Amino acid sequence: MNMVVLRNTATSTPQVLPGNDAPNPMVVFEGVAKRFAAGNTGAEVVALNDIDLVVPRGSVTGIIGRSGAGKSTLIRLVNGLEKPSSGRILVDGVDIAGLDEKNLRPVRRSIGVIFQHFNLLSSRTAFGNVALPLEIAGMGTQDIEKRVAPLLDLVGLSEKRDRYPSELSGGQKQRIGIARALATEPKLLLSDEATSALDPETTRSILALLRKINKELGLTVLLITHEMEVVKVIADHVAVIDGGRIVEQGPTFDVFTGHVHETTKALLGGLAGMHLPEFLTSRMSQLPEPGSRTILRVIFKGENATEPMLARLGSDLGIEVNIMAGAVDEIAGRPFGMLVVSLRSNEAKIAEARQFLAHHGLSSEVVGYVR
Numbered sequence: 001m002n003m004v005v006l007r008n009t010a011t012s013t014p015q016v017l018p019g020n021d022a023p024n025p026m027v028v029f030e031g032v033a034k035r036f037a038a039g040n041t042g043a044e045v046v047a048l049n050d051i052d053l054v055v056p057r058g059s060v061t062g063i064i065g066r067s068g069a070g071k072s073t074l075i076r077l078v079n080g081l082e083k084p085s086s087g088r089i090l091v092d093g094v095d096i097a098g099l100d101e102k103n104l105r106p107v108r109r110s111i112g113v114i115f116q117h118f119n120l121l122s123s124r125t126a127f128g129n130v131a132l133p134l135e136i137a138g139m140g141t142q143d144i145e146k147r148v149a150p151l152l153d154l155v156g157l158s159e160k161r162d163r164y165p166s167e168l169s170g171g172q173k174q175r176i177g178i179a180r181a182l183a184t185e186p187k188l189l190l191s192d193e194a195t196s197a198l199d200p201e202t203t204r205s206i207l208a209l210l211r212k213i214n215k216e217l218g219l220t221v222l223l224i225t226h227e228m229e230v231v232k233v234i235a236d237h238v239a240v241i242d243g244g245r246i247v248e249q250g251p252t253f254d255v256f257t258g259h260v261h262e263t264t265k266a267l268l269g270g271l272a273g274m275h276l277p278e279f280l281t282s283r284m285s286q287l288p289e290p291g292s293r294t295i296l297r298v299i300f301k302g303e304n305a306t307e308p309m310l311a312r313l314g315s316d317l318g319i320e321v322n323i324m325a326g327a328v329d330e331i332a333g334r335p336f337g338m339l340v341v342s343l344r345s346n347e348a349k350i351a352e353a354r355q356f357l358a359h360h361g362l363s364s365e366v367v368g369y370v371r
């Protein structure tokens with residue numbers, strides 16, 4: 001088996017835990033705006049406004065947002081394909097906003113990009129596609145062989161080296177796209193909806209490959225996507241973008257399980273237990289009535305055990321508890337879930353129950369009442 005000889009450019013500085021305050025981030029946006037001049041017909045378009053963003057070094061950071069939110073513009077600013085109208089963009093400490101084309105070139109070489117539609121040359125084999133950026137950089141044939149063969153091995157396609165794109169599946173094409181992006185030994189990998197054209201199973205395998213590359217090579221990955229599943233599975237840091245503004249950012253688990261912004265909630269839609277089952281909502285009222293039961297959503301994060309606590313509401317506090325619905329999900333590798341329960345008791349006792357749950361690390365919210 002070939003050895004991967006990629007130089008690990010990103011580990012020259014210590015790995016840090018992802019977070020807004022992470023030292024020495026790979027990418028920083030400071031008060032960035034991007035406006036496009038008015039065309040023949042309309043007004044000026046404000047694609048991005050007031051963007052403060054941190055991509056921690058060594059992280060997989062996801063930018064998630066709906067169509068038109070400004071994701072592509074943001075990623076094009078990172079590799080200098082667009083210039084900001086105002087603000088600073090630091091890539092590995094260098095403010096790229098003020099660089100001319102010549103000085104941008106080395107920055108671009110330090111950034112790999114993978115695309116939704118792979119952008120492979122149909123006239124070149126898998127090997128030829130991965131070799132292309134190295135040929136452009138003027139590398140000799142033997143050195144190219146030494147660089148490309150381990151990359152094909154890394155993405156699991158050594159035996160397809162002489163195949164043309166038309167002979168490869170979507171997932172295999174994306175693997176070649178990833179190998180090509182890594183050929184110039186970047187320190188940052190940009191992923192522009194790289195799994196959006198793939199089926200769920202292939203998506204998972206590509207995400208696993210990106211995670212492996214992130215871990216083994218210490219490469220920082222910045223991905224834009226409209227798919228919550230992608231961010232949930234792979235990103236340890238996330239920024240939610242809406243209408244050209246970042247509405248939330250931080251460690252993925254915290255952002256998706258905390259007090260989420262309306263946009264994040266909408267994107268989270270399918271997450272375990274966010275939607276109450278129809279049989280409940282159809283009977284639920286927002287105000288208590290005589291004899292009604294309180295519907296409580298109990299949220300557990302990480303490894304908190306829920307069931308024994310609910311049992312103790314009965315045994316210790318004498319409150320009758322019925323489980324109505326529940327689901328467990330996984331965000332950034334940690335369990336997260338909800339139980340929807342109905343409690344038959346008065347308001348004071350319900351407050352006592354919620355205090356008891358909070359004391360044991362379980363947050364809860366009253367979502368309504370049923371008779």
Ligand SMILES: Nc1ncnc2c1ncn2[C@@H]1O[C@H](COP(=O)(O)OP(=O)(O)OP(=O)(O)O)[C@@H](O)[C@H]1O
Pocket residue numbers: 036037045046047065066067068069070071072073074226
């Ligand atoms: N070159 C341009 N000229 C004028 N307006 C632009 C240009 N590029 C983007 N926009 C506008 O900026 C806004 C953000 O577009 P952008 O492509 O960044 O969104 P997006 O989140 O990537 O959307 P999608 O997921 O649909 O690709 C949109 O309103 C878009 O029409």
